Amino acid sequence: MLSIVSLFKQIWASVFLLVLAYFVRPVILRRLIVDNEGNHLPPGPNICYAFLRKYAERALDAWAKQYGDLFSIWMGSQLFVVVSDPHVARDLLVINGAIFSTRKRYFMKNQVILNGRAITASEYGHKWRQHRRLAAIALNPMAMEQYASVMDYESHILIKSLHDEGARGKHPINPAHFSGRFALNNMLIMSFGIRTTSASEPLVAKALDLAMEFMDLTGPWSNCVDFFEILQYLPSSKRTRGRRLHDALIDVYGGMIMDFKSRMLSGEEVPDCLVKTLLDNQEKEMLDWEDLCMLSAVFTLGGVHSTSGIIQWFLALIPSHREVLTRAQTELDEVIGRNRWPTFEDEESLPFIRAIIKEVQRVHAPFWFATPHCASEDFAYKGMYIPKGSVVLLNCYTLHHNEARYPDSFKFNPERYKDDKLSCTESAKLPDVMDRDHWTFGAGRRICPGLPAAERELWLAISRLLWSFDFQALPDEPISLEEYDGLSGRTPIPFRLRLIPRFDGVGHIINTVEEMTL
């Protein structure tokens, strides 16, 4: 009798284990899929992951070395295909751009936070073309000409506020809030035709916090809820944060749209900007209220975090690279002199300064994985199968440390760009991808449409910082160049430095402007 009971128990245990293995196996072990022609998935790790946390680029770089230029990795039920070579990036994202230009419907980013709106999340097709067209109106060459003087002015205010806040180098300062406000003002002008008039205006802190929260919640693989559908039905603190962020974006950016609209309705002459374009075209393009809020919010905060991040990385790098600083300031003294400071028109005659900006973007791209693309059809590439729905990720970290393209790639060495006479915008169009300066602005049809604006902003800020200041780190507060804040957008761990005016004339030029309201 006893032996029959124990036999039953054993059978039940075996059945239970088999059922468990049936359901758990695909969650733990790599799924092997083959297409009709017998092509296998690109190689990759044997287990599935739930998420990748901070410094994910290190894991990706190691896998790229182990599995090659195109490898695949399962995150829960989602397949990622990782591109780590310039030629593969061109073949997939540029030449086959019609197939690799859509976006995954991420649960946290696209559904909870953006509620299906915003250009960065829009799926390739009618919606994306509509969004891109509207962005192109706001960023057309004539509009850019108008923003040029604004950007010039904002860079002036940036240098002045750093100079004044640091009491001419007496007090060490954390530059993050100032570079953030600089980038924010530029974006507010392009999006809403307004600017903040002081660093302490509450909108500055609010907008920068929202940008940081957005970047942290929307990393390509920071939320396991994106890869395990069952979790989408359960409450979680992350999801609550996502909802709060959605509401805050509507509140802050919607509030600014309402202000703009009431100015328009009262007959005031309002400036050309993204929101004017959206309101003018609202009916024709059938844009609802959330479309307006999310389009303007994500356009603005995307341009803030990235541009501010690059200025911060420049300031983090330069105190420990004295030879670069000396060479840059010698170039400025020889070409510009000390009676005026550089303008945008001087860019071509200051190749070393341009090289510094490119090198900062290479060693410290603000997004190591750009914004993931997604395959809208099954595709076979060199005998490898990329199924429809795969997320295709540009691995900028490995691309930027390709020793064949950038020898001694971990060194901050602007010299490597000494023969590069092109702007980033021009470089991104080069037919030989090995000649492209870097991949910081992405690739293919979804390449950053704000590239020319970002380039101009960075030029004005960084060339004028170099012209104006000597940069000193604090002996007791080392600046980390390895660690960083952020799961998606990367900014340095907060740091302080002294900005000491190089000569008396700096103060004279800086004090020729005051804060103004537009």
Ligand code: HEM
């Ligand atoms: C240094 C500053 C910036 C960096 C590093 C940067 C980087 C990027 C990257 C990597 C992408 C994704 C590209 C891809 O999917 O392949 C992107 C998309 C985008 N960027 Fe930027 N960006 C910057 C500044 C700006 C500025 C100033 C604006 C607006 C004026 C802007 C507007 C956009 C928009 C609207 C998209 C979405 C494009 C789409 O999905 O079709 N960005 N950016």
